[in-house]
Amino acid sequence: MELISKGAEADIYKGRWAGLDAIYKVRASKPYMISELDERLRRERTVREARMMLAARQVVPTPFIFYVGNSIIVMEDVGRRRLKEELGNKPTEARILGEYLGRLHSVGIMHGDPNTSNVIFNESSNRWYIIDFGLSLHTRRFEDFATDVHLVNEVFIVQHQEVYEEAFRSFLDGYSSVTENAGLIVEKVKEIERRGRYARRRSFIF
Ligand SMILES: Nc1ncnc2c1ncn2[C@@H]1O[C@H](COP(=O)(O)OP(=O)(O)O)[C@@H](O)[C@H]1O
Ligand SMILES: [Mg+2]
Incomplete structure (x- = not known):
């Protein structure tokens, strides 16, 4: 997949999901952190982000969510x-x-x-x-x-x-x-x- 953005928190890849253009937002593991804590934080932030995106969707356009995993959100690609x-x-x-x-x-x-x-x-x-x-x-x-x-x-x-x-x-x-x-x-x-x-x-x- 093509990497389109590398942030402090997450890497953004452009890919496909069920035949559609998709964005993969991946919270990569941080090698300097204790792994259980790292995993928990990544999971919590991912779940929180997905939840808040859904809540926001009642009042503003936000990308459609295709899939949520432990440290990954796959969502609609809304463009550049x-x-x-x-x-x-x-x-x-x-x-x-x-x-x-x-x-x-x-x-x-x-x-x-x-x-x-x-x-x-x-x-x-x-x-x-x-x-x-x-x-x-x-x-x-x-x-x-x-x-x-x-x-x-x-x-x-x-x-x-x-x-x-x-x-x-x-x-x-x-x-x-x-x-x-x-x-x-x-x-x-x-x-x-x-x-x-x-x-x-x-x-x-x-
Ligand atoms: N659903 C999306 N559709 C199109 N571009 C996206 C989408 N999600 C992220 N991007 C691109 O990736 C960049 C970084 O993603 P973002 O979710 O803002 O993470 P960060 O926490 O690194 O800022 C955005 O500024 C945008 O250019
Ligand atoms: Mg951003």
Whole structure:
């Protein structure tokens, strides 16, 4: 199978499943860890990711899951057009990340890693998908939702600085349009930004 991404947590391969294009997300063993602990962590994270993907599916497009094993998830391949590469040409596309994050928050799901590599446009359904639920959790705490929004702000500052202002404004528009308590959550984000090392850096909105 062809390796298409190597992360700290998992390797991503492109393959086939029952005659369809598929992505194999494999949590490889870490040689420096005690093997029983390593195995348990890989199993727990894999199961959690699959569960959270299914829960998220009620409100946002996520890849169809074909198979879940101890350290592997086989899922629908939704394509290669990531928001990361599209945002530079069309900063208003950030709105979709705002909407999706807002819909997740509205049903009590924190994404945990809302970066622009985790949002992919699927050409066959003409829709954006959100992926990578390895750090997701069920929560009702505004702090957790604010952490997601803060992470988006960080990603935009670091990876999309040339379009930061328009992109982050579009993101917030999308987020506010679907999130009941967006105002309160944004207040919490400001708190995070003020008390952290982030205060030293300037961002237009905070
Ligand atoms: N279902 C999928 N369809 C298409 N591409 C995917 C899919 N899952 C992962 N990828 C690709 O692999 C990359 C890494 O996968 P991801 O689940 O985000 O793992 P990581 O934890 O390493 O970020 C993604 O940014 C995307 O480019
Ligand atoms: Mg990712």
